[in-house]
Amino acid sequence: MAFNDNDNKMAEKAEKRMAQALATSKVAADTYVDQSQDVTLTKSDINRMAFRSLALQASFNYERMQAGGWLFTILPALRKIHRNNDDLKNAMHMHMEFINVHPFDVTFLSGLVLAMEKGKENISTIRAVKVALMGPLGGIGDALFWLTLLPICAGIGASLALEGSLFGPIIFLLMFNIVHFGLRFGLAHYGYRAGTSALPLLKTHTKRISHAASIVGMTVIGALVASYVHLATPLEINAGQAHIALQIDVLDKLMPNLLPLGFTLIVYSLMKRNVSPVKLIGLTVVLGVLGKLIGIL
Structure with missing residues (x-):
């Protein structure tokens, strides 16, 4: 069957429309389709997220580190925020990327990220904030928990145990975990509130914040290369x-x-x-x- 000029022109127009659609989809891949922000995360949702963060390192591996546990931590809230299946799929795909953060103060980052997800920030901005905060939160967590809280609690518990008291290990576990769980749940709510209050600023200066977060992230990565690659x-x-x-x-x-x-x-x-x-x-x-x-x- 022969094609006339009109058929050829229609085919060319169809190809152009498909090319434009593909280009538009690539640009829009960084944004969520459903931009509605009428979902409210309750205190129960944040507490559930903090509780699930206990499993952060349950699927730890050397390819994506804590990515599986991270997604498990925030997945119920993501399902509540993103009612569009494509948006949920894109969010889950991004949150399965490499992440390595201190397991005790991770809830500050997850609370902040959920606030940004609720505000339907660009995926690249959320990714940049995650990368930028991984290193600082790791350093703060090590200094606060491993170098300060743990030695103090262990010293008190060990001194009681050496004197023959059966309460030595009990006191150690109680002291350490009261502070640990208090900070874990407290930081979750603080991170979410901080993210919510900062959303107008984030929306106004998205490009600047993303650029600054990328710079911080690259600085952290450069320091990691110098410190850990021998x-x-x-x-x-x-x-x-x-x-x-x-x-x-x-x-x-x-x-x-x-x-x-x-x-x-x-x-x-x-x-x-x-x-x-x-x-x-x-x-x-x-x-x-x-x-x-x-x-x-």
């Missing part, structure tokens, strides 16, 4: 009687931690090519073992 070489360059250590005398002089940075950028580029994090972990182990055996790492 890679060095023992190779030496021999020029006559001169012996130059490649790591100390060359690479470190150019820029400290140059090898860890380079390796991190290589891993990042592979992830951008959709290489699985599990495969990257295996590749890292293989390269580390082979490099050690050969003597170059």
Whole structure:
């Protein structure tokens, strides 16, 4: 069957409309379809979220860290906020991304995020705030709980136990968990209230806040690379009687931690090519073992 000029023009117009629709869908993927904000999260909803946060690390893994527990924590509230199935799917997909935060003060972040979800903030803004607060909350949680509260409570409980008192471990558990649960539930409500009151500001300065949060997130990631990625070489360059250590005398002089940075950028580029994090972990182990055996790492 032959097509006339009108058919060809109609086909071209249809293709243009499809291309425009696809472009629009890509732009709109960052926003929720249902922008209504008439849902109210009650104190019971926030308390339920705080209670479910106890399972934050139940599905801990080295690919997405606490992502499964994080989504489990906020999922009932997300279902209440997003009545559109596509919106709920997009929110769940975003919240299954990598996250690693202190398990005791995580409720501040989850309360803040739920306030932003309720206000139908852009997905990229919510993601940026999550990334920006992961590091600071981790540092605060370690200092508050592991370095302050735990030694104090353990010291009191241990001193009673050494004197023969059966109340030593009981006192320790009571003291630690009264503060722990008080902060866990209190921070959940505080984070949600802070997020709700800040929503007008967030809506007015969304781009600036997202940009600032991204900068903070990149700073935290840069610090993590320098602190946790360890890679060095023992190779030496021999020029006559001169012996130059490649790591100390060359690479470190150019820029400290140059090898860890380079390796991190290589891993990042592979992830951008959709290489699985599990495969990257295996590749890292293989390269580390082979490099050690050969003597170059």
